[in-house]
Amino acid sequence: MKRRTVVRTIGIGTATAVGVAGCLTRDGDDDPPNGGEDGDPEPDEPDHEGTLRIATYRSMVAGPNPAAPRLEETFEEAYPDADLEWVVPNSGLEHYIRRGEYEAEIDVDVCFGFTVGDLAQIDDRIGEGRLLRELNLDRIDGTDRIRDELDLEDPHGRALPYDTGYVSLVYDETELGAPESFADLLGSTYENALLAQHPVTSIPGQAFLLWTIETADAETAFDYWEELVANGVRVHDSWSNAYRGAYMDGQRPMVVSYSTDPVFAAAEGYERDRHRVAFPNDEGYALSEGMGIFEEADEPDLAYAFLEHVLAVDSQHELARRNVQFPAVEDAGPSPEFSEVARQPAEPVTTSYTELRGTLGEWLEDWTGRFDDPLEDQ
Template sequence: MKRRQFLQRAGAGVASATILAGCTAAPVEQGTTTGTPTGPPSGTLTVATYSSFTGGDAAGTWLKSTFETEYPKVTVEFTTPENGFNQFIQRKKQGAPLGADVYVGLNTGELVRADEQLDDQLFRVVEDDLERSDSVKDSLQIDPDGRALPYDTGYISLVYDEDAVRNPGSFDALLEPRYQSDLITQNAQQSDPGRAFLLWSIHEKGPGGYLDYWSNLLDNGVRVLSDWEPAYQAYTNGEAPMVVSYSTDQVYYHGPDVDMSKHQVGFLNDQGYANPEAMAVFDDAQNPRLGRLFMDFVLSERAQAEIAVRNVQFPAVEGVTPSEEFSEYALEPPNPVTFGYDELAGNVDAWIDDWARLVASN
């Protein structure tokens, strides 16, 4: 997730977990436009993603190096659009070139939004063309049409300082006076964890009850900041003893010099909200064959283990154990919950808009 860059800057070096070691139009590869592909894979694959997925020791850096080693005639280039996924929806509406073959970092709500706003399909169906598609956990699937496939998932939870506060343990407890002004969350309009926390509350309180719940939560002093980084920074600065974050928090923050009391993971109602990240090949891709090959590679056990450690998220594929330290410190909720595609379709934008109006009025 985008939190990775912040963690690196904020002193992730104290963690003892070992992290293993631009965009231009791509030429059409041999055999991808008509007929059956012939010869070894070749050409340039352009992958659009979020900025912290690339650079340094990030997951994208490892994927590029390893994929290019396995396929010496292939070059992988990353592009990180300033407007994120929205850029591709707008370009598709305008009939403009997308400038990428694959998108990495797609969530369920974004896929729903693309389908609702576009007359033409943004992504092509690839599930049946991938050898490893059947290995993805059924609980993480986000696309009933087989276009987007998850490659990892995080579980949204609370992270709290146990020296300052007890784990509330439930959504209702967050409304109690003893937790007044104790929680920081993120803007659901622009933040993945903020949106997931909102959806989690809707899952618990229902579409008819979540606004009343949030009205009470706001009355109890919850702070809504723009995104994960400023929210977590405020938490580490001691501005509040709880923050909405990820249940993999301790993967980074553990070790002999770390005060683990400030990195306790709190599940509400024994739950955490699953927020899968997915990948898909654009329908207008110049190199769809390379896109499918790349997606299949990402689902390999070797790649899944690396992505989990480097992206600090859980693998999407069954039976992958990233490392002993990851297994020890990455906490899964007893009862994961999430909304699927069909549940979000026709609802998610209205839910978020109504929530935003409520927050703005307080």
Template sequence: MRRRTFVRGVGGGSMLAVAGCLEREDEDDEPEEAQPEDENTLRVVTYSSMVTGETPAGAVLAEAFEEELPDAEIEWIVPEAGIEHYAQRARLEAEMNADVYLGLTPAELVFLDEAVSADVFERLERERLERDGRIRADLSFGDPDDRALPIDSGYVGLVYDESVLEAPETFEDLLAEEYAGTVLAQDPRRSAPGRAFLLSTVAAYGNEFVDYWEGLRENDVDVYERWTDSYVDEYLEETRPMVVSYTTDRIAANAADRSMERHQIATPDGQGYENVEGVAVFADTGRRELAYEFVDFLLSSQIQTEIAIRNAQFPALERQYLDLGTEFTAFARQPEQPVRFTYDELHGNLTGWLEEWGEEFGEDVIDDRPEIDDTGTD
């Protein structure tokens, strides 16, 4: 009989805040986590929207994996601070207490490498994977140590209400009076879409990106800690008519029967930052065989379709392995000019960009919730 899957949360700080407390070991900062007793329990780290909501992809993944391997059970772990939680554990030389990381981005991997020297994830043993050759040729982490396998990708742009605004054609348009007080964004230190939007501005303005953000501030941009705060709590409540989000949001909006008028897509200067999500195996896992079975399982046609539709992301597989249906292709939008920094371009630069942004705009970030209950990877 298939056993119950469950979700566990663990604490932590922001991507940059954690780096400041890594030098000391404090039991209050790092509570010990219970080890699962069953060797067939696979502990999978992910972000909250993978496992929460009305129809999360994680629930389908767990059910399908446990049907394929009846003795297996998935325990989802949702760290409040995402990858920085494991950077902290590595610096403290603590056990990871996890087997697989699902939803890792290149920026998070670079952050980890800049924060610690320990091997948190292992080099992938690709000979264990039967479906490795299915992945799109254009998707890559660019990691010289080959620790992560792409499982999907998405493009970050702007979602807007066409009954209120016209689409901004350029980044400069967002500084115009027409768009004053209209934009919802996210803290790039805590949010993957927020980080992608920041990197878009770095790509567009180079070292002058701080000046551009100063213009956004003068035009009354609202910056929230996480995507959930800005999109679910604010945009869906119609507090403002534009939000930094994914260019595939119309897929989810259509499925949820939300206003499509309010889910139009804008890609300033024709650009959208490509956010690749991947899966990695923790180096100290004691369940390596089960971990690799799960990684290969993620590359099956059925699961790639489920992830694409339920997470509203582009799948990692070549088209011949997929049948996404007309609704996905009708509502998913790719920018004319995808933007993506390579691993080498991010390494040595990302932390500095985030620190520079935080020094100038960190105090502007809005967090009006009574307690933190979301993940830094939203």
């Protein structure tokens, strides 16, 4: 059996979105083409032979101890006639949303790593319940073990959470102290100190933007971002580039990341002083990551098997340890070592699907229009 993790990296652009031969079939119907118990029945003999292609983000497949190779190994042990191939689009799920808008071919089966905001974007830009199929939960053992508070609230039943975390600020306390509020980040103490991520191409980057909006309102939040940019925030296109690149290289003493980063630091033997967690206003942005199956998946049976495999206790433990996030299922609690070091905010905040529907796209467009050029000039 092979043990070579295959990863494909792909870009995004208008040319690639429309310059393909295959197209999705819509036929003017407002209902998704498949999904649900009636539209996605379990076959008498599921086909578990073939190559399952999974779209995910870079840190899932690369870095000191990524989760993808271990998930691949255990899945292929359980399904010896299957191979996994990981696909990392440079622009995240935006790559597939763009292709969906142009009705272009999508040649992956599973989407692994998206948020409730992504679901709202799909419905705003492609159509209600599109891109990912409504899941038949009868085909996935273990969904009853998912913690209730992690529900992604998708009205079309396309998503299951596989882990959760809290976006926060991680800082080097040998160089500066923790900000007590968002206003503190605008002061001279934090000038040219903060690393963040682009909200269009990064999950924690989008969460940080939404956090600033939740703290105030959209208009006030963008005024706040004007001041944050003026105070020297540097924005990277991905969490990996901001955290594993710039922050770990010591380029700046603070980064938008996760409150579980001290677990990573302890496991890798890094100095804990450089991995302290700050919760401005005692808040952290609660962020569950979801998984689903694309409408046009070539390997739906393998895709369902993979989603079930991810919810298994052993897989949940591996994801918690390697992805450094909290497990999604009730019977896979974090290890004592994890619980001792990981932080949780006193006041978790988040934004619901209903709040994001019809507004997230406008916020992202507004943010990009205002700040992309000034940030490129840094």
